[in-house]
Amino acid sequence: MKRLGRMAAIGFCALWAGARPAAAERLDVFVSIPPQAYLVERIGREHVEVALMVQAGQDPHTFEPSPRQMMALADARLYLKIGMPFETRLLEKIEGAYARLSVVDMAAGVQKRMMEPHHHQEGQHGEGADEDDDEEERAEPDPHVWLSPPLLEVMARNTARALAEADPANVAEYEENLEELIEDIERTHARVQEVLAPCRGRAFYTFHPAFGYFGDAYGLRQVAVEAEGKSPTPRQLTELIGRARREGVNIIFVQPQFDRRAAQSVADGIGGAVVPMDPLARDVLANLETMAAQVEAALR
Known part of the structure; x- marks a missing residue:
């Protein structure tokens, strides 16, 4: 009887475990660089699984995705781009090939500055000046937008919006986490302003x-x-x-x-x-x- 009782208890536990809802599936999100991953993790928390293209120590200006990363993209729901040069080549490769993947510009709405194209001093003329002017015209947008707290706020809001659209069931949490992050960004901005005011x-x-x-x-x-x-x-x-x-x-x-x-x-x-x-x-x-x-x- 005791043996039968134990077997019945085990069977009941198994049935109960099977009846429980499965753990919520995380939203697979790809980003280009580590600072983006920080923003996504702060806003998405336990609802997101963040994959990083450029690993710590790698140069994003010369980076090329590995075959393993390209395969992993097929299972992702979101790619948050930021304007790094390799993204153009990457998105050309995956355009139309990854049906589930939505690409969102994390820096949308940011007025980008231009990269400094040359070193000549103001007022420099003569031989080579025309060539420098041509270089100025070819200057590329500066992608390093995350190093300005006001622009970081724009990126955070874009991130929260993208997560909410991909996962509307958790929109309230994303909004709450966003507001907490914005407060942290503003506090950081104020502290840095104080430190650098004399400079x-x-x-x-x-x-x-x-x-x-x-x-x-x-x-x-x-x-x-x-x-x-x-x-x-x-x-x-x-x-x-x-x-x-x-x-x-x-x-x-x-x-x-x-x-x-x-x-x-x-x-x-x-x-x-x-x-x-x-x-x-x-x-x-x-x-x-x-x-x-x-x-x-x-x-x-």
């Missing part, structure tokens, strides 16, 4: 021109060693070193994903140092405060 109008030097939106948000001027993915010519390097000396610059910021030799040449020329500063850190809010502290220390 307004000053120039900070970087290797790659990734920090223009950050500079715009806080009244700073970014001066880049590199121009649109190209290292400076010897003449441009000489001009840059002279300018840095006149402005009292002794720190050149460089992304960990980049070769630092050109930046080191400028640093050596001014008797300064190369300091890593990562625009692609996943926790973008913490990173904005880290960047602010680095820039303030460099300009102190």
Whole structure:
């Protein structure tokens, strides 16, 4: 009898477990870079499964998706793009081939600045000036929009809207999480403003021109060693070193994903140092405060 009782109890438990509703299916979302993943995770939380194209340490400007990533895209519901160069090639490949996949521009509505295309000083004329003007016309939009808190708010709202459209059952949670995130963005913005207030109008030097939106948000001027993915010519390097000396610059910021030799040449020329500063850190809010502290220390 005891054996029969145990078997009946086991059978009842099995029936009860089978009657329970299955765990809610997560929304599969692909993003290009780590800061996007942070936003999606903050808003979607347990309702999303975020897959990342560009992994930590990889350069998004030279990135190409792996075959495994292309296969995984077939099961995704959303791809949130942001304007990185590789996205154009990627979306051309998958257009019409992935029936379930919706592509949404996370930076929709953002007025993008242009990448600095060259290094010549204001008022420079003569040989090569026309060529520089042609380069100016070919300048590409700057994709690094997540480094400005006001633009980060736009991206967060676009993200919440995309998640709600793909998963309307959880729209109330997405809206609540969005408002919490917006409050955190605004608090971060206020703290960074306070840190960088004494630096307004000053120039900070970087290797790659990734920090223009950050500079715009806080009244700073970014001066880049590199121009649109190209290292400076010897003449441009000489001009840059002279300018840095006149402005009292002794720190050149460089992304960990980049070769630092050109930046080191400028640093050596001014008797300064190369300091890593990562625009692609996943926790973008913490990173904005880290960047602010680095820039303030460099300009102190």
